[in-house]
Each structure stands twice: as structure tokens, then as C-alpha cells.
Amino acid sequence: MRPPGGAPGPPPPAGDRGLRVAVIGGGPGGLYAAALLKRLDPRRDVTVWERNAPDDTFGFGVVLSDETLGGIAHADPVVHAALQEEFVRWDGIDIVHRGHHQSSGGHGFAALGRRRLLEILHRRCASLGVRLLFSTPAPSAAELAGTHDLVIAADGVHSATRAAHADVFGPRITSHRCRYIWLSAGFAFSAFRFEIAETEHGVMQLHGYPYAADASTVIVEMREEVWRDAGFDRLDERESAARCAKIFAEALDGRPLRGNSSAWTAFRTVVNDRWSHGRTVLLGDAAHTAHFSIGSGTKLAVEDALALAACVGEHPDLPAALAAYESERRPVVESTQRAAAASLRWFEDLGRHLGQPPRQFAFNLLTRSRRVTHANLRLRDAAFTDTVEREFGCPPGTPPMFTPFRLRGLTLRNRVVVSPMDMYSAEDGLPGDFHLVHLGARALGGAGLVMTEMVCVSPEGRITPGCTGLYTDAHTAAWRRVTDFVHGQAPGTAVGIQLGHSGGKGSTRRMWEGMDQPLEHGNWPLTAASALPYLPGVGQTPRELDAAGLDAVREQFAAATRRAVESGFDLLELHCAHGYLLSGFLSPLTNRRTDAYGGSLRARLRFPLEVFDTVREIWPDDRPMTVRLSATDWADGGTTAEDAVAFARAFAEHGADAVDVSTGQVVAGERPEYGRSYQTPFADRIRAETGVPVVAVGAISSWDDVNSILLAGRADLCAVGRPHLYDPQWTLHAAAEQGYRGEGAVWPPPYRAGSRTPPTGRTDAPRPRLGLTAPGPPPPGR
Numbered sequence: 001m002r003p004p005g006g007a008p009g010p011p012p013p014a015g016d017r018g019l020r021v022a023v024i025g026g027g028p029g030g031l032y033a034a035a036l037l038k039r040l041d042p043r044r045d046v047t048v049w050e051r052n053a054p055d056d057t058f059g060f061g062v063v064l065s066d067e068t069l070g071g072i073a074h075a076d077p078v079v080h081a082a083l084q085e086e087f088v089r090w091d092g093i094d095i096v097h098r099g100h101h102q103s104s105g106g107h108g109f110a111a112l113g114r115r116r117l118l119e120i121l122h123r124r125c126a127s128l129g130v131r132l133l134f135s136t137p138a139p140s141a142a143e144l145a146g147t148h149d150l151v152i153a154a155d156g157v158h159s160a161t162r163a164a165h166a167d168v169f170g171p172r173i174t175s176h177r178c179r180y181i182w183l184s185a186g187f188a189f190s191a192f193r194f195e196i197a198e199t200e201h202g203v204m205q206l207h208g209y210p211y212a213a214d215a216s217t218v219i220v221e222m223r224e225e226v227w228r229d230a231g232f233d234r235l236d237e238r239e240s241a242a243r244c245a246k247i248f249a250e251a252l253d254g255r256p257l258r259g260n261s262s263a264w265t266a267f268r269t270v271v272n273d274r275w276s277h278g279r280t281v282l283l284g285d286a287a288h289t290a291h292f293s294i295g296s297g298t299k300l301a302v303e304d305a306l307a308l309a310a311c312v313g314e315h316p317d318l319p320a321a322l323a324a325y326e327s328e329r330r331p332v333v334e335s336t337q338r339a340a341a342a343s344l345r346w347f348e349d350l351g352r353h354l355g356q357p358p359r360q361f362a363f364n365l366l367t368r369s370r371r372v373t374h375a376n377l378r379l380r381d382a383a384f385t386d387t388v389e390r391e392f393g394c395p396p397g398t399p400p401m402f403t404p405f406r407l408r409g410l411t412l413r414n415r416v417v418v419s420p421m422d423m424y425s426a427e428d429g430l431p432g433d434f435h436l437v438h439l440g441a442r443a444l445g446g447a448g449l450v451m452t453e454m455v456c457v458s459p460e461g462r463i464t465p466g467c468t469g470l471y472t473d474a475h476t477a478a479w480r481r482v483t484d485f486v487h488g489q490a491p492g493t494a495v496g497i498q499l500g501h502s503g504g505k506g507s508t509r510r511m512w513e514g515m516d517q518p519l520e521h522g523n524w525p526l527t528a529a530s531a532l533p534y535l536p537g538v539g540q541t542p543r544e545l546d547a548a549g550l551d552a553v554r555e556q557f558a559a560a561t562r563r564a565v566e567s568g569f570d571l572l573e574l575h576c577a578h579g580y581l582l583s584g585f586l587s588p589l590t591n592r593r594t595d596a597y598g599g600s601l602r603a604r605l606r607f608p609l610e611v612f613d614t615v616r617e618i619w620p621d622d623r624p625m626t627v628r629l630s631a632t633d634w635a636d637g638g639t640t641a642e643d644a645v646a647f648a649r650a651f652a653e654h655g656a657d658a659v660d661v662s663t664g665q666v667v668a669g670e671r672p673e674y675g676r677s678y679q680t681p682f683a684d685r686i687r688a689e690t691g692v693p694v695v696a697v698g699a700i701s702s703w704d705d706v707n708s709i710l711l712a713g714r715a716d717l718c719a720v721g722r723p724h725l726y727d728p729q730w731t732l733h734a735a736a737e738q739g740y741r742g743e744g745a746v747w748p749p750p751y752r753a754g755s756r757t758p759p760t761g762r763t764d765a766p767r768p769r770l771g772l773t774a775p776g777p778p779p780p781g782r
Helices: 028-040 067-074 077-086 113-126 141-145 159-166 225-231 237-247 297-314 320-347 358-366 374-380 382-392 434-444 473-489 545-569 581-586 601-618 641-653 681-692 705-711 722-726 728-738 748-754
Strands: 022-026 045-050 061-064 088-090 093-097 101-102 109-113 131-134 150-154 171-185 192-199 202-212 214-222 265-271 278-282 406-407 408-412 416-418 449-456 493-501 573-578 625-630 660-664 694-697 717-720
Touching: 022 028, 022 141, 061 113, 061 202, 061 214, 061 297, 061 434, 061 722, 067 077, 077 093, 077 113, 077 192, 077 434, 088 202, 088 493, 093 406, 101 141, 101 358, 109 192, 109 202, 131 358, 141 159, 141 278, 159 278, 171 237, 171 320, 171 382, 192 473, 192 601, 202 225, 202 406, 202 573, 214 225, 214 237, 225 722, 265 320, 265 434, 265 473, 358 382, 374 382, 374 581, 374 705, 416 728, 434 473, 449 473, 449 573, 473 493, 473 705, 493 545, 573 581, 573 601, 581 601, 581 625, 601 625, 601 641, 625 641, 641 660, 641 681, 660 681, 681 694, 705 728, 717 722, 722 728
Parallel strands: 022 045, 022 150, 045 131, 093 192, 150 278, 416 449, 416 717, 449 493, 493 573, 573 625, 625 660, 660 694, 694 717
Antiparallel strands: 061 109, 088 109, 093 101, 171 214, 171 265, 192 202, 202 214, 406 408
């Protein structure tokens, strides 16, 4: 008996037949996969099941990138030509915020109506011989796999296929904090338009773009609580469209909005551990989603189809093809999802940025996903970028990273910090020649501030036997040797010390010998906020500090601070992050105390603030003090972003001049969301909500990232770690690569001969002057 929905019967006997392919879902991704698979091998029997009628569609406009269109042009010129005839193109972005209208050009968009896109793909599939079954629910993927060689599940964000085999695909679905609705306007915006409305109920935003000569997509979005307070939860589609048109009447020039089975929804991010199961493979939104604010859903689905069709043709068997498809696409998708997540969160927290100057706000919005950067935006629209730089305070020809920054009596000549990095190369806490050369080289390399690694305040406060300390006269003299070198040989570079105590994460091996693993011999006893081992069953269980122990630790920090003054450091940072002693008091995961130092947030802050006050009283008043915090534990029940804001505000009230915002390393079971500049949003939030200057850190790997972060107002300084291990002269090379030769990046006299980027190849070859085309007719009069 034939499966329901008109599915083909069992495959014919094996031989020279092509693959039998079933596609569940007739959206752009499923249709394009069907067309490509059939075009690449006409012997293939390809069927698409679509539960809706051919002229049913949801949503309005679809945006495709030039990159995606290039892939389509190469794979199927017929489809590409049809798309080219339909596209509306524009290159501008308009941002309207508090009565200010900012415009930026050079961005390059192409869009068409979703219905027209589907019609083009329907025609292409029909011309190639793909069987299209409309108004026909598909059989289950398991049933289709019994009669087909390949089953493509392109059944969308609510994929029944994914749900039926969740034990294999391992889906993780996250709902987000905003509600949005897709609507349409009967005219074409002249550019991509973002408009912010600050209403009595809260902030609402419009995302609009043209998709035809007489039509635009309009998405209205707001936080869930704003949506409810405004009463949208009680309005139907028509009422919602009318209300949105009234709120954004200026953007719409008083014209109405219409829906198309439009409903308010919360965006859901879909991630799957696996994309294939036997003969079945997920494609498009069934496999992954990325927030609409970077215009990626259809783009990703079409690119999936391109990759899947190519991999099926390139590999002799299906398992290899599906593995290759996932291997090729997953890194691209994950990168897109990281960018989309950054964009999504930016809009969720839009209210935090509204107080920025209008042009900085616009720059912040444009660079929110980290895919558009300062350098990239300069290529697109140099005039706009120049204006933002001038308002930031950049002198002509000066990149943002080379502007000075003042903390108390210390003026840093640029915004680059060499991040504290443990070297594990000391003997009995004593910094030696290695530290002189290591820190000296980076000071000569041009950074505004060079930080030591965490310098421990006692022998038992070390992480490993190779960690530096500041608890003997010999230590003081050794550090003085370092600061004297920096001040003498790299004038204008400041050098800072980070003081800390390992707490329950001490008495372990050097990083390259087994990070966080206990010593094989020579262990010392540990103390911490609570008697909890960092690695249960592996590491040592520390003793909970009693009153005498707390007093002793305070005095150790006090003594180390006096030595830091004698050592000549310009700045002192108190390490309250990464699960070390003071961090252990802050996190509810590592502080289980029942006395005055545990429980509430205020109580958990008490001892770190006591230590800070002790240090601040000793540290010279004209020299700045900073605090490093873990702004999240990346673990359930741990420090939240809201907690981090409260911590930062408390330290600022006690005299901290800046907060160095890191994350994690507090508990072993953390699950960080790694990615480029992934910790910067935490710094951004602390800066926006407290007004205290912040240092951003964490996978900031390029000078372009530094410029982007600073110009968007996300941080005041950027701490760069691993790139400074790769290149001690990273800051000076950044200046050379940007053509900057000002006071923010001064080359030491012995190095000035190398201050220009060396040539990499021959540059004196003659340029070609004539082509090899046949000569044309002589010009008139000859």
C-alpha cells in the first residue's frame, strides 16, 4: 500500500537508477535542494511534500546576501537570472532615534517578496521534473526512509521530524525575551530603516526594508513585559497592525500596515547536536535558526541546500555525504548564530543604549553583531565613520585605540592593555629574567598599560609553584627592576600589578603540566570562602576561612600593597574573578557560608570590599585602582549579569576607578558561550548601568575589534592577551598597519627603522598597459 500523501512506492530494483529523494517542506530551502539535486543528476526521483497550497506563504520580504547570490549563480544560472529580475536593491541604512536621523551607506542589500521567490523555485522544480505535492502533509521521515534513499527534513522551526527523533538530533531550543510581528506596508522604504519609539509602556523598535517597488517588510519588536503592558497580548492581527501603524506613523508617513496570518511570537534559537539520522537530514530552520535582525533564515537555508547538493554529488555513499555536509556547514552556521545572538541581545537590551549620543548610538547599532566592524564600516561609508570618530574625540588621522584615557592621576597614552597572563615561571614567588624580558618586551611593544600576571600575596596564596608573589623584600626588589625598565626604556607606558590569592584553586601544577591538577608532591594547605573543592574528587578540599584567617588575608593584601608602592607600579588591580579567593566569596556557587560573609549579595560582597578598602587606603591616592570581576559563572545558580552590575557599582562606590570585566573559571562545570569578543557585552552592560569605566577582555584579537568596541561605547579600555603572546609589538604593528604615527604609539628609538610594514614581494614590475583584444576602429579625425 502506498504511504499517505501520494508518496512513491518502494524503489525499483538496484541498478543504474538515481537516488530517490523525499523533501519534507516546500519552503525556499527545501525547494532549492530539490531543484539542485535534480539538476545535478536528472536520473534522480525527487518529490517535495508541502502541506500548504502553492500560493500560501507567510511573511513578506526575503533578503539575500551577495555571497549567497554568488553561490546560486554558480550552481543554477536559471534561478539566479530569475532572481535578478525581481530584486529590489539598496545600500543605505537609516536609524531614527530621539528625533535624530542618521544615515549610513555602502551596505548593499537585495530583497524580493517571499511569494515571488517561491514561484521562481516552483517553476524551476517543475521544469526539471521535480514532483511537487501541495496541500499534502508529508509522511513521517521514518516512513519515507523506507522507500527513499535520502529524506530532507526542511520542515521549519517547529520541525516534526526533529521532534520525532529528538533522542538522536539532540535539539536545544531557547526562547527569547522579545515579542515581534511580521507586517507589510504598501510602499518601499528607501533604505533599511531602524526606528526607536520610547512609549509610556517601554521601548519598541521597527525594522523595515523594501522588497518590491511598492512594498516593504515591517517588523515590530519589543520586550515581553512592554508587549503585555501595552495590551498587544489582547489584540488580534488587524488591531495589532493598526496599533503599530499609529506608534510608527512618522516612519510610515501615516500609511497603514497589513498582516498575512501574522501573529506575535517570541524568537526561538534552534541548535542540534546532530543534523542527520540514517537517511534523514535536517536543513534550514529545522537544523538551526538565527535571529531575523541579521536577515539570515532564508540565506542559511539556501546555503544549506547548495552544500547538501554538492556533498551528495561529491561523495560515493550517503553517510559520507551527510557527514561532509554537516562538517562544511556547521562552522558557518555556528558563526552566524553567534553573530545573530549578539544582535538579538542588543535589541533585547536596547533601552540600555538610548542615552548614547545619536551618532555613537547609530555606530553601536550597525556594529552590534560584530560582523560589521570599524574598518569594514569605514570602507562602506568613510564620511559617517569620520563623523563618529570626531564626536568620540579622535584627532584627525587617529584611530580610536590611540586616543588617551585618564584614570585619577594616570593618563594612558592609548586604550590597549596587555592583559594579565600567568606565566608560571617564577621560583619561590620571585620574578626573574623571564619576567623582565616578557613584560619589558610588551612595554616596548607600545601598549598603554602592561599588567603583570596575578601576583600572589602569600606563599599559600599561589596557584602553582611557578606563580609570582610579593611577600618578601627580594620580591619587591625584583618587581622594582621590572618597573624601572618599563619607565626608563618605554616612557609613556604604564605598568600595573594585579594582586590576588588563589583560594581553593591553589597548590596545582603549572598549566602545561596539567592545569588545575593537584601537585604530585609538595602540596600546601588551602583556604577559601567555603570548604568546596574546585574539582570534586580530584582537587584538595580547602578549609573555610575563620575570623582569624580573614584577618590574616587582609593583612597579607595590605603588606603586598605596601610592597607594590615600593616597587613603583602605576596602577593596582584587585583580582576578584575566576574562582580565586575573593571571587569565591562573591559567587553563590562557591560561597556557602552562614555567617555575615555569606548568603545575600551584600553579605557575599562584604569581605572583598573589606580587602579593597584596606588596599585603597594604602595605595597612593593619585594612582588608580581597578577590580577584575567574573561577570557570570556560566553555570546555573551562579553569578548573574545583574549581580555583576551590583558588584561593580559597590566597588565603584568604594573607590574603584575602573572594572576589568572577565567571566567564568569559577566552577569546573561551566558552559561558556565562546566567540569573538564574547565577554564584551558584560562590560558594556556594567558601563551603561553604572557609569564606571570598564576594561573589556576575552577573545579581542584584532585592532579592528578594539576600535569597534571603543567607538561603540562598549568599553573604555581593551585588554588583549594571546595576541600579545603571538606578537609582543602587537600595538605598534597595529599603528603601522593603520598608517598611524602619532603620540599614542611611539616607537622606541632603536626600533624606529622597523616602524613601517616590510614589503612582502616585488613592487617594481611594470603594469600591464594593453589588453589582448582586437583593436577597434580609429577615433574620429584620424
